[in-house]
Amino acid sequence: MATQKLLVLPGDGIGPEVMGEVEKIVGWFTRRGVAAFEIERGLVGGSAYDAHGESISNADMALAQAADAVLFGAVGGPKWADVPYSKRPEAGLLRLRRDLGLFANLRPAICFPALAAASSLKPEVVEGLDILIVRELTGGVYFGEPKEIVTLEDGSQRAVDTQLYTTGEIERITRVAFELAKTRRNKVSSAEKHNVMKSGVLWKQVVTRVHKAEFADVELEHVLADNCAMQLVRRPKQYDVLVTDNLFGDILSDIAAMLTGSLGMLPSASLGAEDPATGKRKALYEPVHGSAPDIAGKGIANPIATVSSFSMALRYSFKAIAAADLLDKAITNVLAAGLRTADIQSDNTHVVGTAAMGDAILAELERLSA
Known part of the structure; x- marks a missing residue:
């Protein structure tokens, strides 16, 4: 052994x-x-x-x-x-x-x-709940550069955190989510903010492309991250595998934690x-x-x-x-x-x-x- x-x-x-x-x-x-x-x-x-x-x-x-x-x-x-x-x-x-x-x-x-x-939710809302959140962990706003607080000429300060993702980073986390979904209920929900963030635009494009090319037999839906937060406390059992970036994954997984x-x-x-x-x-x-x-x-x-x-x-x-x-x-x-x-x-x-x-x-x- x-x-x-x-x-x-x-x-x-x-x-x-x-x-x-x-x-x-x-x-x-x-x-x-x-x-x-x-x-x-x-x-x-x-x-x-x-x-x-x-x-x-x-x-x-x-x-x-x-x-x-x-x-x-x-x-x-x-x-x-x-x-x-x-x-x-x-x-x-x-x-x-x-x-x-x-x-x-x-x-x-x-x-x-x-x-x-x-x-904290009604028992009928959470009974039988089984969600798997797949969070990208080494990219995004927690690791993006520049990350700094600088003093401006007028003495005020400016803080900067950079949300940064590459195609490869999104592809590999997406593949993990789809592979796991195939062992569960065969559904992936991808959460981002493509309506206001360029990183969200790229995220949605890459997830869509990987799905079409490699995992067309798995159901895919796109959901805005703020709406996803609402849906987790409204009707959480609609989700199976939820894939998202580092920041939104941190927040959404803590919401999901309290459902349990x-x-x-x-x-x-x-x-x-x-x-x-x-x-x-x-x-x-x-x-x-x-x-x-x-x-x-x-x-x-x-x-x-x-x-x-x-x-x-x-x-x-x-x-x-x-x-x-x-x-x-x-x-x-x-x-x-x-x-x-x-x-x-x-x-x-x-x-x-x-x-x-x-x-x-x-x-x-x-x-x-x-």
């Missing part, structure tokens, strides 16, 4: 707490012989800044480059509010995305049956290009939620998004589909049994802490495998 190298970067805030529960589950799958996982640990974000004066060290970046997958927790917090902009905790995550070439961010928004009532009941429920995968020789991709898996410094250290954070991120690693990096399905089923069953962390509690449920939720998922894995 080949050994799979996992780099664990817990980060800041609740990151170490939720990652601890994932490491228990990684250990369980190793003992069951699904794969031989070798775990290495590093620092990222504020913890890395405290230790090294950088948001991620070159040594830990080298570990990330060598890993078969990276498991990432969360970064940031008020402690580091005044560090230099280039060394802020979030810069560590941006460097990982850039240096590993992680251009495709997959964010599933699935409403577990037991959590339909926890959504809590940010604590949403995992994500960030994938690089496939190596033609090995078929492998650089990959980073992380929960969508942040570091939540207000509850850090209290043992009440929801670990499910991070656990589900490992399920995505099993699925996309290690091709262990049966194992991923088993872990997803264990999570579903635990929720159906009425166990909840504080962020998803409702009437007639039993509230547990971070470790107890992780233990419950482990116990259900054991029961399902008996």
Whole structure:
């Protein structure tokens, strides 16, 4: 059995707490012989800044480059509010995305049956929800240059962020979306702002061309990003795979997260290009939620998004589909049994802490495998 190298970067805030529960589950799958996982640990974000004066060290970046997958927790917090902009905790995550070439961010928004009532929308609107948002991750306004604040002659200031996309960047994320749609309900919705943005004009043109040339058997629709935001809270189940740029993907995926009941429920995968020789991709898996410094250290954070991120690693990096399905089923069953962390509690449920939720998922894995 080949050994799979996992780099664990817990980060800041609740990151170490939720990652601890994932490491228990990684250990369980190793003992069951699904794969031989070798775990290495590093620092990222504020913890890395405290230790090294950088948001991620070159040594830990080298570990990330060598890993078969990276498991990432969360970064940031008020402690580091005044560090230099280039060394802020979030810069560590941006460097990982850039240096590993992680251009495709997959964010599933699935409403577990037991959590339909926890959504801010009516249960009938979100019951059965299963959306996959495919966000371009290494281009657009977050990486475009120039990016600056300059002082003008009259003493006022001007801030500039550049929205920039090339044909190749749009083509590769579009292909990922269409390929994934073929494994689901065979529909892609492409969101941009071609009515006011030149980058949106190019985005729509390229998506249309790739669809016609390579994926004509997949249904395609174009939707303006602002209308898409409205539709996500009006009639979200109309979407299957939603592909969009870096900025709009950031916003739309957070909207979709709340449809599921809590940010604590949403995992994500960030994938690089496939190596033609090995078929492998650089990959980073992380929960969508942040570091939540207000509850850090209290043992009440929801670990499910991070656990589900490992399920995505099993699925996309290690091709262990049966194992991923088993872990997803264990999570579903635990929720159906009425166990909840504080962020998803409702009437007639039993509230547990971070470790107890992780233990419950482990116990259900054991029961399902008996």
